[in-house]
Amino acid sequence: xxxxxxxxxxxxxxxxxxxxxxxxxxxxxxxxxxxxxxxxxxxxxxxxxxxxxxxxxxxxxxxxxxxxxxxxxxxxxxxxxxxxxxxxxxxxxxxxxxxxxxxxxxxxxxxxxxxxxxxxxxxxxxxxxxxxxxxxxxxxxxxxxxxxxxxxxxxxxxxxxxxxxxxxxxxxxxxxxxxxxxxxxxxxxxxxxxxxxxxxxxxxxxxxxxxxxxxxxxxxxxxxxxxxxxxxxxxxxxxxxxxxxxxxxxxxxxxxxxxxxxxxxxxxxxxxxxxxxxxxxxxxxxxxxxxxxxxxxxxxxxxxxxxxxxxxxxxxxxxxxxxxxxxxxxxxxxxxxxxxxxxxxxxxxxxxxxxxxxxxxxxxxxxxxxxxxxxxxxxxxxxxxxxxxxxxxxxx
Amino acid sequence: xxxxxxxxxxxxxxxxxxxxxxxxxxxxxxxxxxxxxxxxxxxxxxxxxxxxxxxxxxxxxxxxxxxxxxxxxxxxxxxxxxxxxxxxxxxxxxxxxxxxxxxxxxxxxxxxxxxxxxxxxxxxxxxxxxxxxxxxxxxxxxxxxxxxxxxxxxxxxxxxxxxxxxxxxxxxxxxxxxxxxxxxxxxxxxxxxxxxxxxxxxxxxxxxxxxxxxxxxxxxxxxxxxxxxxxxxxxxxxxxxxxxxxxxxxxxxxxxxxxxxxxxxxxxxxxxxxxxxxxxxxxxxxxxxxxxxxxxxxxxxxxxxxxxxxxxxxxxxxxxxxxxxxxxxxxxxxxxxxxxxxxxxxxxxxxxxxxxxxxxxxxxxxxxxxxxxxxxxxxxxxxxxxxxxxxxxxxx
Numbered sequence: 001x002x003x004x005x006x007x008x009x010x011x012x013x014x015x016x017x018x019x020x021x022x023x024x025x026x027x028x029x030x031x032x033x034x035x036x037x038x039x040x041x042x043x044x045x046x047x048x049x050x051x052x053x054x055x056x057x058x059x060x061x062x063x064x065x066x067x068x069x070x071x072x073x074x075x076x077x078x079x080x081x082x083x084x085x086x087x088x089x090x091x092x093x094x095x096x097x098x099x100x101x102x103x104x105x106x107x108x109x110x111x112x113x114x115x116x117x118x119x120x121x122x123x124x125x126x127x128x129x130x131x132x133x134x135x136x137x138x139x140x141x142x143x144x145x146x147x148x149x150x151x152x153x154x155x156x157x158x159x160x161x162x163x164x165x166x167x168x169x170x171x172x173x174x175x176x177x178x179x180x181x182x183x184x185x186x187x188x189x190x191x192x193x194x195x196x197x198x199x200x201x202x203x204x205x206x207x208x209x210x211x212x213x214x215x216x217x218x219x220x221x222x223x224x225x226x227x228x229x230x231x232x233x234x235x236x237x238x239x240x241x242x243x244x245x246x247x248x249x250x251x252x253x254x255x256x257x258x259x260x261x262x263x264x265x266x267x268x269x270x271x272x273x274x275x276x277x278x279x280x281x282x283x284x285x286x287x288x289x290x291x292x293x294x295x296x297x298x299x300x301x302x303x304x305x306x307x308x309x310x311x312x313x314x315x316x317x318x319x320x321x322x323x324x325x326x327x328x329x330x331x332x333x334x335x336x337x338x339x340x341x342x343x344x345x346x347x348x349x350x351x352x353x354x355x356x357x358x359x360x361x362x363x364x365x366x367x368x369x370x371x372x373x374x375x376x377x378x379x380x381x382x383x384x385x386x387x388x389x390x391x392x393x394x395x396x
Numbered sequence: 397x398x399x400x401x402x403x404x405x406x407x408x409x410x411x412x413x414x415x416x417x418x419x420x421x422x423x424x425x426x427x428x429x430x431x432x433x434x435x436x437x438x439x440x441x442x443x444x445x446x447x448x449x450x451x452x453x454x455x456x457x458x459x460x461x462x463x464x465x466x467x468x469x470x471x472x473x474x475x476x477x478x479x480x481x482x483x484x485x486x487x488x489x490x491x492x493x494x495x496x497x498x499x500x501x502x503x504x505x506x507x508x509x510x511x512x513x514x515x516x517x518x519x520x521x522x523x524x525x526x527x528x529x530x531x532x533x534x535x536x537x538x539x540x541x542x543x544x545x546x547x548x549x550x551x552x553x554x555x556x557x558x559x560x561x562x563x564x565x566x567x568x569x570x571x572x573x574x575x576x577x578x579x580x581x582x583x584x585x586x587x588x589x590x591x592x593x594x595x596x597x598x599x600x601x602x603x604x605x606x607x608x609x610x611x612x613x614x615x616x617x618x619x620x621x622x623x624x625x626x627x628x629x630x631x632x633x634x635x636x637x638x639x640x641x642x643x644x645x646x647x648x649x650x651x652x653x654x655x656x657x658x659x660x661x662x663x664x665x666x667x668x669x670x671x672x673x674x675x676x677x678x679x680x681x682x683x684x685x686x687x688x689x690x691x692x693x694x695x696x697x698x699x700x701x702x703x704x705x706x707x708x709x710x711x712x713x714x715x716x717x718x719x720x721x722x723x724x725x726x727x728x729x730x731x732x733x734x735x736x737x738x739x740x741x742x743x744x745x746x747x748x749x750x751x752x753x754x755x756x757x758x759x760x761x762x763x764x765x766x767x768x769x770x771x772x773x774x775x776x777x778x779x780x781x782x783x784x785x786x787x788x789x790x791x792x
Contacts, residue, residue: 011440020444027440032432035664039431043610044407044423047741048416056611083659085633086482093521109645114634114659117647121632125489125522134645159643208660214439215452216662236517237481238510247555247746249505249530251513263479263510264604266612268431268664345443350643 002287009279010212010362017371019346022186022324022357025212025276034275035268043267050267059270060261064220066277067207070285071184072194073222079257080273081265084185084206084219086235088152089118090260091202091221093234095150095179096122096130098201102149103129106178110137110157115183119152137162141172148178155193156186156322159349161314163322166198174199185209188220190323190359191292192285195222210323210359211280213273221260228256237262279361291360293318296325298368299356303327306376313353324357329379331386338384344371398683405675406608406758413767415742418582418720418753421608421672430671431664439663446663455666456635456657460616462673463603466681467580468590469618475653476669477661480581480602480615482631484548485514486656487598487617489630491546491575492518492526494597498545499525502574506533506553511579515548533558537568544574551589552582552718555745557710559718562594570595581605584616586719586755587688588681591618606719606755607676609669617656624652633658675757687756689714692721694764695752699723702772709749720753725775727782734780740767 010026012018018026042054051057064078071078081087092105105119116134123130135143137157144151151173156163166182173180180200187193189210195203203222207213223231233253238244239261242252253259296318303310303325310327329335329352336348346356356371378384406422408414414422438450447453460474467474478486488501501515512530519526531539533553540547547569552559562578569576576596583589585606591599599618603609619627629649634640635657638648649655692714699706699721706723725731725748732744742752752767774780 011436013441013443016443018443024439024444024446026443027435032435035435036428036432039423039428039610039668040407043420045409047409047412047414047422048420048743049736049741050420050611082478082482083633085659086478086631089631097521112634113637113643113645113647116645117632117634117637120647121630124628124632125493125630128524206660214435214664215446216660216664216666218662219659232520234517234521235482235485236513236520237479238508238513241509241513245746247509249509249512251509251516263481263615264602264612266614266662266665268610268612268668269662270612272435272664340445345445347444350641 002284004283004288004291004360005364006279007362012362015343017344017367019344019356019358019371021359022209023347024208024215025210025359026362027214028212028276028279031214031272031275035272038268038271056265056267059267059274060265061258063270063274063277064257066274066280067188067211067220068222070193070280071188071203071222072196074196074225076256077225077228078220078222079260080218080220080270081261082219084204085114085118087204087219087221088115088183089122090233090235091181091204092119092122092150092152094231095181095202097232097234098179099149099177102147103131104147105132105150105152106140106143106148107132107134107152108137108140109134110162111154112158112183112185115152115154137164140169144172144176144178146176148176150179150181152181154183154185156190158186159313159353159355160326161322161324163320166200170198170200186322186324189280191289200224201227207273211273212276214269217269217273218266223257223260231259233259235262239263288360292323292358295358295360295363295365295368296321298365299325299358299372302369302372303375306372307379309379310354323359324355326353326355328352329354331384334386335379335384338378339375342374342378344374398680400679400684400687400756401760402675403758408758411739413740413763415740415752415754415767417755418605419743420604420611421606421755422758423610424608424672424675427610427668427671431668434664434667452661452663455663455670456661457654459666459670459673460653462670462676463584463607463616464618466589466676467584467599467618468592470592470621472652473621473624474616474618475656476614476616476666477657478615480600481510481514483600483615483617484511484579485518486629486631487577487600488515488518488546488548490627491577491598493628493630494575495545495573498543499527500543501528501546501548502536502539502544503528503530503548504533504536505530506558507550508554508579508581511548511550533560536565540568540572540574542572544572546575546577548577550579550581552586554582555709555749555751556722557718557720559716562596566594566596582718582720585676587685596620597623603669607669608672610665613665613669614662619653619656627655629655631658635659684756688719688754691754691756691759691761691764692717694761695721695754695768698765698768699771702768703775705775706750719755720751722749722751724748725750727780730782731775731780734774735771738770738774740770
């Protein structure tokens with residue numbers, strides 16, 4: 001297995017062991033110079049001409065191609081833009097139009113709440129009997145019936161790391177005539193994904209977690225190549241128009257994946273992400289996955305040996321788990337704050353989940369052992385204080 | 397009238413006279429240091445903790461308040477996020493829900509196409525007889541009848557600069573029972589706007605034009621204060637939830653304008669914009685407007701004297717015009733390219749509009765005279781070549 005460790009490519013603050021790259025990845029060393037260049041040499045000097053001269057207009061597609069390489073999506077099937085919540089809505093709105101005779105969106109209680117909220121907002125707007133049906137993750141397969149228009153799931157559960165079988169569930173969805181939408185928020189850059197093999201119609205994801213694009217980095221949307229020229233974009237923005245600069249009064253969807261563009265792209269964020277994506281060019285996702293599993297297995301073993309009061313909340317089988325390990329603990333919120341205060345940054349997810357992310361580009365076995373030593377010290381010494389932390393302050 | 401000129405606060409490239417701040421404002425001098433600080437001191441050092449410690453989570457509201465001050469909107473009625481196209485959709489989707497017995501969205505052919513496209517996408521999704529009705533700008537008043545659910549207009553026409561009377565049209569909309577949505581893309585930072593006096597329910601706008609927030613800077617949405625706690629957000633994202641970090645499975649709209657937030661905000665772009673907004677703290681919008689009109693009147697007078705083949709496309713009355721002047725010319729696209737090549741940057745809008753924006757923070761009378769000299773030289777010498785420019789490359 002090839003080594004994927006490249007700590008020297010990230011700024012990793014002194015005294016911190018960062019097990020929260022699944023919330024916000026650390027800053028790649030080369031990002032500030034790139035963003036400064038976009039500001040000082042492009043925006044300041046080219047002004048409006050930067051849209052063409054500096055390639056700003058092409059960035060959503062160019063970066064989409066780079067992201068696509070990590071998730072088994074060919075060039076021309078992924079484009080960047082907006083936020084993940086907006087991309088969920090966009091994909092879902094297009095998907096329901098593909099099954100006009102059906103009225104149910106199926107999801108599960110392990111999905112990230114914003115996905116469920118966006119679906120709720122969409123069905124509320126549509127009326128006419130559209131509903132969002134939410135079942136337990138283990139009940140999804142049994143709930144796929146011939147009334148389902150769209151199955152919308154997140155591959156990796158944001159709390160526990162439990163993984164759905166993308167290929168198997170997509171097959172079931174298709175067998176029942178439903179459209180499949182996958183959210184890859186905790187998958188892209190975390191583990192191998194093969195959208196082509198999965199054969200789903202839509203996928204979406206964010207880039208500020210494992211892809212290290214920075215706070216508020218743009219989201220992505222994938223449309224299966226055979227559909228990119230026919231899918232109807234409900235969010236019909238001018239940059240998704242076939243000829244935006246003709247300023248037609250009527251919308252004509254653009255060619256290919258470009259039709260899923262909406263408004264003016266955030267160029268500074270796009271540049272930061274584009275620079276961060278360079279770190280992936282020589283990474284084999286199978287190697288990354290092997291390294292991730294090794295770190296996670298080490299962590300579980302060491303925690304269970306030293307801190308038995310933490311109860312594993314993630315699947316024990318590493319192949320059913322994403323790139324994170326979660327433990328349940330009644331006082332998890334306060335305990336996690338105390339651990340963070342000691343320099344090990346993980347996060348808390350209500351009601352009782354202490355969550356730790358593993359990111360082999362900048363974490364090694366020594367970090368894991370050092371982190372466990374601190375966690376054990378805090379937990380076994382009861383060095384946490386429920387009263388000291390009344391406000392929840394983590395961000396997914 | 398107080399002087400509003402502050403050229404020293406912007407990077408203005410040598411040899412360029414920039415009459416396109418209505419497409420993309422130039423870079424404020426202090427922006428790069430601020431964005432670098434967010435990257436190097438916040439993202440890199442605080443990592444996930446930046447969301448609270450560096451105030452990232454509060455930025456959409458904080459910046460919204462600063463924008464609100466320029467458009468007559470009290471604190472708590474404006475929030476930043478997404479793109480203008482998304483904000484148009486968001487406002488429109490909420491607005492149609494407020495008049496469930498009506499099915500028509502009324503707009504005009506002077507609206508920016510993306511606004512019309514987003515409305516088209518929304519009515520297509522809604523079905524059930526929802527339609528977008530588009531009339532000529534001068535026919536709007538007569539078209540407001542009791543079948544109209546929402547009147548959606550842009551105050552300043554992006555091609556000609558013609559202004560609608562916000563207060564009068566809003567009154568007509570309300571008299572007929574319709575909800576009013578104004579797009580302030582070419583108004584915010586361009587001229588005085590008083591949303592409180594206009595009394596419209598919704599307004600939206602962008603910040604990369606007159607507000608100099610940078611390419612792809614976030615958009616804003618205003619909701620009239622008496623409605624912020626009852627409006628239903630169709631784009632129901634987790635950061636608009638009452639308690640995002642409770643990770644409820646069901647959406648509960650947040651308090652006040654926060655419910656119009658959707659996904660994770662683009663922190664680098666927000667920081668650039670927040671820095672750019674500081675330049676407005678001491679600007680009186682009445683002074684800015686007087687300076688803008690003086691520059692425009694000078695420009696029209698000098699152009700008409702020296703280049704009579706250009707036909708004024710903007711209203712001659714400065715009080716019916718935004719902060720731009722447009723001329724019609726059959727070969728406008730090629731002519732504008734030739735003018736740009738000589739260092740005067742304006743832009744072209746199909747089919748035949750040569751558009752020049754006036755931004756008194758960084759333009760003075762000397763710039764206007766110098767620009768006219770170059771434009772006259774190019775136009776009177778026929779120094780433009782239709783064949784040389786086959787690709788349109790301007791961006792609104």
